Amino acid sequence: MGALLSLIPVFSQLLDKILPDKGAADAAKLELLRMAQAGDLAQINAEMTIATAQADINKVEASSTRLFVAGWRPFVGWICGLAVGFKFIGGPVLFMVAQAFGHPVELPVIETSELWPLLLGMLGLGGLRTVEKVKGAA
Numbered sequence: 216m217g218a219l220l221s222l223i224p225v226f227s228q229l230l231d232k233i234l235p236d237k238g239a240a241d242a243a244k245l246e247l248l249r250m251a252q253a254g255d256l257a258q259i260n261a262e263m264t265i266a267t268a269q270a271d272i273n274k275v276e277a278s279s280t281r282l283f284v285a286g287w288r289p290f291v292g293w294i295c296g297l298a299v300g301f302k303f304i305g306g307p308v309l310f311m312v313a314q315a316f317g318h319p320v321e322l323p324v325i326e327t328s329e330l331w332p333l334l335l336g337m338l339g340l341g342g343l344r345t346v347e348k349v350k351g352a353a
Contacts, residue, residue, distance in 0.1 A: 295334040306325075
């Protein structure tokens with residue numbers, strides 16, 4: 216729908232050339248804007264419906280007492296936390312201690328480019344906190 220909005224000036228000029236009556240051209244332009252806006256609103260509504268459904272699923276999962284239903288998020292969170300801790304604290308300390316005792320150590324390479332989106336998404340740091348602050352909800 217964003218592509219349609221970017222083409223409105225082009226369609227507007229085209230309508231000016233096709234429709235000789237200024238009033239008819241303006242009415243057609245207004246209808247074009249309404250159609251573009253309705254499409255954008257429909258897309259936003261669909262995305263909101265999906266997000267609401269996912270939030271409902273998250274509530275059901277979080278209220279479960281079964282480990283494999285409610286325990287996967289904490290498990291993934293701990294794994295991410297341990298990986299970040301090893302990458303930036305444990306690994307360098309292990310390397311320095313091993314070097315001090317004369318043992319060369321090859322530390323495993325942790326690919327953080329795949330880790331950060333997961334960790335930041337779990338922490339809710341994908342911009343939603345900013346939205347909460349702006350709306351005064353936080």
